Amino acid sequence: MRAEGLRAEGLRSVDEPGARPDATVRPAHTGSSALLIEIRGLRKSYAEAGRTRIVLDAIDLDLRAGEFVCLLGKSGSGKSTLLNLISGIDAPDAGDVTLHADGERVTLTTLSERARTLFRRRNIGIIFQFFNLIPTLTVVENVRLPLELAGRADGGAAAELLAAVGLGDRLDTYPDRLSGGEQQRVAIARALIHDPLLILADEPTGNLDDDTGESVLELLLRLTRGAGKTLIMATHAPEIAARADRVLHVVHGHLQEEHLQKEGQAV
């Protein structure tokens, strides 16, 4: 059904005739779950004061469904850029991002802008660091947003999710009446409302105090990992990374994978 939906929006799987041949896959991590994301030769640069600054270069990465992956790196290292490229809200200079959705391989970087948006609306949930709610929508409307944009009714799911994040009594409140932690919980509910394959979180606790950050993180992990969702999180915090399945360091535009001990301690 997902594939049909995508086809209806004009998407094309790379398995279809005329599609670009698949690149060589070198999984960074092996496991029993299915491959969800393939990134090949990804490159992104920005022009700054007349000079080109390469943020990401020759990124190759495979991610499997259900993984919790942490991206660690300094400010400006390219963590957010990588998330943006994976979600399709930014386009790379070179390289491909391919997602396996409903048995089809969809190369985001070959899609039109509209098709990328529709794919994102259906398959990806995003949580930003701050100011990530729409101020003119109530809490419940913010959560329903991805469904409403697709013209779908939520069937009470938004209220259930809000209850699950502890905001069942704040449905009709506007975001500016919520604390930072509460806002982020609404954002988590919004990122999950449409049952996405992939959740991208850009420093979701970066703007919160330690206790609130911890509770938000707990909530996020409970709702995503419990549901077997794939979560990619950009963060500065090593203690968050310690809870991830995989940790990737973004250094000088390249990815370096950290090998973890069984107990979750980095080597």
Add this chain to the structure above:
Amino acid sequence: MTARAGSGASISGWRTGQSVLRMAWRHVWRRPLQSLFLVAGVAIGVAMIVGIDLANGAAQRAFELGTESIAGRATHEIVGGPSGLDQSLYVQLRREEGYTLSAPVVEDYVVVEELDRQPVRLLGIDPFAEAPFRSFLGRGDAGPSAPNYLDDFMARPNTVLMSVATAARYGVDVGAPITALSGGREFTLEVVGLLEPADELSARALDNLLLADIATAQEVFGRVGRLDRIDLILPSGDAGAAWMERFQALLPDDARLAAASSRAGTVNEMTAAFRLNLTALSLLALVVGLFLIYNTVTFSVIQRRPVIGSLRALGMTRGEIFGMVLGEAILLGILGTGLGLGLGVLLGQGAVQLVTQTINDLFFVVAVRDVDLPASTLLKGGAIGVLAATIGAAIPAWEATGVPPVGAFQRSQIEERSRRLLPWVAAAAVGLLAVGGLLLIPDWNLIVAFVGLFAVIVGCALLTPLLTWVVMAAVQWFSGTVLRAPGNLLWRMAPRTILRSLSRTSVAVAALMVAVSVIIGVGVMISSFRNTVSLWLDEVLQADVFVSPPSYAANQVLTTLDPATVEWFADYPGVSSMATTRGVDVAAFLDSAPDSVTDSGTDSATEPVASGAASTVRLVAISQDLAGEDRRYRASVGDSATTWAAVQEGAILVNEPMANRHDLQVGDSIRLQTDRGPEAFTIAGVNVDFDVNDVILMADPVYRSHWNDLAISAIGLFLEPGQDVDAMVNTMRASAAQRAHGAQEVVIQSNRGTRENALAVFDRTFAITVALQVLAALVAFIGILSTLMSLQLERMREIGILRATGMTRGQLWRLSLIETGLIGATAGLIAVPTGLVLAVILIYIINLRSFGWTLEMQLAAGEFGRAFVVALAAALLAGIYPAWRMGRIQPAIAVRAE
């Protein structure tokens, strides 16, 4: 403080000022489009004011040159009735009384083929008497004239002089014949000399003037043996009074002695209302522009509040913050003003033709060739532009000083504060509306009425935030209950977005509302006016065919029909009967006459008081009351038949403008200067009429019995039953063209043609009004565009999140257009009642006080519907570019945006 310390402080102050200016400039540079909008708003506002001022000024100066410069140094004048003065009076003054400071004048307009067929004043003078009065002949021997040109001028008939500049412009040489048309007759005149003006004033006066010997002028205008007036220079004090007494004794019954400035005073007063109306309308764009300036600066402050907070934390004082924001706006205001002055000059050159045409149509013949650039106009425009920028920016600049040094306000807090102010703004609006209403009620002068009108407009604008809130709340309720389906999300978001930025969106709505309400108000006024005039024309234009001599002014016939011509038409096959009209200017002695010597500004202590101080009014003598039962009266002694019977008995009718202007009632008497001396006439009725001048209607036999005038100005012909009027007009025109050489040229028009011509004059009169409205609407359009673009800047991050969450470009487009549509629709909705109020004020107060007309208001749903569509379309049009830009925002960049 020591001098050294003082110098240190001034250096530090200078450096601070430099830093402030640099920051202001960089902000302007980073938001070029916003700055451009402010500049454009100021520029258009200033351009309209300067353009109209230049056009008004040019027409006014042309008129002044045509009267005052030609009157020269004359202090008084002896004027006669419709047929002028007998020239023997002049001879008597000079020979018997020995008063040499007197000069005879015969003047009127002619059309000269070789001078581009423009109306040119032909001034008939006595060269021997001229020197003390006018210096036109002072340096005539300069330039290319023949040495003995004055001899030719005085000795040879049908010779004229013109200025070197005029001759050069039209390529006329000395000795060349020129063909002058007057009263439908052709005259060949010879240019025997060219005049080199002695000074700038003379140069301008001569630019539109032909000088002829008095005998030549008398022949051209068919006034042989008659003078239009005798100019006098009387000494001040007792000597002057003594001379006046002597002259009064000499004057025949049809003549009177008046101050020379009296004519200019009368006409000035009449045109003053017209010019004031235009000036008020020209201010409109600036009022709309004020909203734009306010909005632009407010946005700039809101965008920069974190920066302002930091600057405050770093030690910048409130005064410096105020100076920075205000200085920025003033700099842009100066830029806009400079641009506006340039545009205003161009606009003035275009507007002068429209203004001149209207003055020619309604008041008097005036020809304007050049638009001067008086420093006063430029200074006024410049000052108003900079002042507008300062006023528009003062409130946001003051608000900027309230940004705390640490933890700058959240945007929502600012809006919250604005929402709390809403009742106060509404209360201020109600107060302003009450003041405006109070100013409009008493019968004060027109300027007070306009102040009242502007107070009402600004009051309605101040009410707009509250009304916008109400409308958006209603839309929110509707979209939240009726449009709850998931696909209608955008309809729920749009009104909330507008409410969220109410302090800014409501200002854009107010600007558009003001522009559209003026379109409605003026539109209803014009259409009501046009309908009223159209009905009135149906009533008064009863004859089938109208015949008149060619005229240079649409509403006045200055020349007369030859008796032979009248007879020719009366006997024309197919014509059953004829009605005649005689229109003349006569002196009326009215208590509120503006042209008494004292009123015109002459010092009565030193100047001799003229006994003949009077107003010039138009007297129309008609042989039949063609309108009959259809003639409408504001007041009369009885029904139409009774009133006309009274007129035939010797009473008169005055038109509504005259009754209003001079507070005349039925039963009042006014004295008119007849050829038998001043005589009183009782007012039998006040008739509806759309002449701007004072007009008295009189029965033809009554007129002929009081004035020695047999002339006829125009005739109306009734055709035998069954005659095709248009075919008859064509036949008459063909036959008239074949009349013997030298026969009078006439204008023959059907009833329908006359009606169409009158309405064409009407439409021409309002052409400039429509142009000014369009410019005001353009400023409002820029206001909406500026607001939308600024809101977009503010919402960058929100847009990025929406796009990241899955909103397509198409949905974003729709959201943006729903928002702009709501802004436009709200402006349109509020503009409808506001426009109606303006229409009532314009029709029943401004028009009445300006011109004395009572119009019948006619409301057409189409007028309101069109204005609503204009508001909606303007907003949607303004929304296209911001929507396009919103669609192009890269979500990745937008989510990073602060």
